[in-house]
Amino acid sequence: MSVNVAGGEEPDAEQIVLRPPVGVLVGGLITSIYALTVLVTTIPYPGKIGVNYNALGTDWMVFYGAIRSVLDGHASLIFDAERFTDFLNTAFADWLSKPLDLRPWAYPPSFLLLLLPFPPLGFFGSYVAFQLATAGLLAVALRFRAADWTVSEVLLPIVLLCPASFINVIDGQAVFLVAALIVGGLRLLKSRPVLGGLILGLLTFKPQFCILVPLALIASGQWRAFWGAGLSAMALVAASGAIFGWELWLHWFPLMVENLAGSGTKWIEVGRIWGNSVYTCAMLLGAPQGLASGLQLLAALFAAGSVVIAFRSRLGVREKMAVFLAATMLAAPHSGPYDQALVTLAAVFWLTTMGSPRPPLWCWTLALLIWLVPLVSPPVLIPVSRPAPLLTAALIVLVLQRRPAPAEPPLQRKAGSNSAT
Template sequence: MTTIGSALRSGNWLTAARIRSYSWLLLAFTAAAVAGWIALSDRLIDRNGKPIGTDFSNVYAAGVLTLHGKAGDAYDPPLQHAMEKAVFDGRDVPFFGWHYPPFFFAIAAVTALLPYAGGLALWVVSSLLAYLAVMRAILPRSETLLVAAAFPAVFVNIGHGQNAFFTAALLGGALLMMERGKPWIAGVLIGLLAYKPQFGVLIPIALLASGRWPTIAAAGLTVAALIAISFAVLGTDVWHAFFQSMTFTQTVVLEQGGTGWEKIQSVFSAARHWGADVRTAYALQTLLALSLAGGLAWLWQSEAAFDLKASALASASLLATPYVLDYDLVVLAVAIIFFVRHGLADGFRDYELSVLAAAWIVPLLSRSVAGLTTIPLGLIVLMGLFTLTLRRALADRASEIDGHARVAQA
């Protein structure tokens, strides 16, 4: 036990050779699983009766409705489901709801210009390339692309045909632009993140704490432009339909666990999974969000390294929302890579490498572990990484003060 504890503390077990080996193994597994799943499908319907790309079917159906001038129907579950069935020649596929703001219809419509398989390929490949490009730009090392591609959340996201690659690319890109002194571009990227508004709750806290006014302005103008364009192209009724649909999304999908408690990686979901009522679950989620906001406000107004600020914002953005699925953990790659970059430059402290390794592997395990044991492993690791980031910022500050004191004494 002492040997294991020492290895976890030092992180020496995580050698460069092991990182490459684990990454190649997981990447090979992902490629084989995806190829096998497609090969065993029947006209793009898998062995479980679900469309290949599952959740993408709602994007494609919404895109078809948009091209037919019926975008608002996507917010009506029976009409949306009817179109999803029509996409697959009337076969009885499961319902996958459309929950995005109206300006996201533009992306859906682009995918619907192609046959379903082509639209899915465009959706997955373009977003995956954007994610990988941002990861490589943040940490320009030879192994970055391998480790980022093998990240287990990538497999989960591809399997669900989801949009977490876009989310990670936009958030990671925005943080990179801030660091490079391009606040307006950063603001535009943050504004584009409004298609997943639940992940933007804490971003204003960080921007306000650090006084990034041009970025705030650019983000606000981008959101305003998106809304104005959607009004001009789609009309006002579609926004009315969107706001009406939010009740269904909140009550059925979130509060009643229609998605599955084991899939959602939040305090809210964990509390509901353990039998708590809705009010208690919201209270716990609110308490966590307020704690995260306080930690971020302190960190972003401090002199801490930008890498730590970026890492904390990425992990906190996942923790703050009650509705975060395991495929959304692609965003966790942003938190990991900024922390790793800081560690490579300034050294790693006790347990940091082991916690980072746990964060990297957890998307592969979180759903199964929660389903079998009700233990929210993804949530625990996320909270651990955020806490570790704040601890590192405090430790760096203490080391800096101690260094200045020694210089003064000399």
């Protein structure tokens, strides 16, 4: 498999064909086939191969159950974790291979607004439709042509065939939508900053993935995009409050504070500890809760500083995109194996900036290790994945060490080209 990419950020840039080493290519294909096999066998024989996911779409059950409950006039149900879990186990008893453990709703009411089109399709129809729709949005974000962007025709298949993407489909999660908003929003900052900002503001539907957006926009001086992001975020809040009632927000805010403060032991046991965050990995490596929280804070500060450095520099769009995607994952106080697709995408962008068809073997090795992380997750079950945040941090450092293109002479700059994003 070869990958056509541009060696620079201009439309007439030299075309480069990335050729992965045979071992890396074979390893990637084998693990993709394995992840697909896990997906297929989860339908009749969950847990026979790989991690036992119980049934397809267990996270989508939470999304679908929440919007269904609100539309049926039982909005308070979604903030009572025990009652909501009992509701899910009853409603989907025929679909589940065993009852779900505690499954709380932890998302802001603005997420419900994005789910509003899907309930008429029923559970399975909406599950399939959401995955197809969000994968389609990611395809648009990656394939859209712009004056300063040339991407591979196979970049989208690489992303969709990575193990994290298969796990996203198994769980019925939303990483395709998160990636589409990040890629689409950042790519539009130069040509259509207001639209790019409006798109990035939609990331507030999953707040852990939007915390670095303001820093990136301020660091790059994209004030129009900054106000656009704020406008779309507030529009989501206002629309969800008008449609579903403001009581949902009054219930959600204290729940969010409790979860972030770590005082909700049930949330730690059934939520964060089953994720891939720095906090989770530190706890599982033996750190006390206070130290784990401190390490998560340090990771968030490192991620924030990296984004500021990248977006104040003259690094190209793809380098900035790689830093932002990886830093977003590192800073998130909670993430799942499926969210590793963001880091996989960052690694692919990094490889495309090497300026050579054959980057060093160690670069491919790092990318392959990042690719493999979801298959040895969650860390609570598979200890080998617990140092995985170090791979993400290493990728960020390596991208920041990339040398930006030489500055244009003053007269040439006056003649035409826009400033870098």
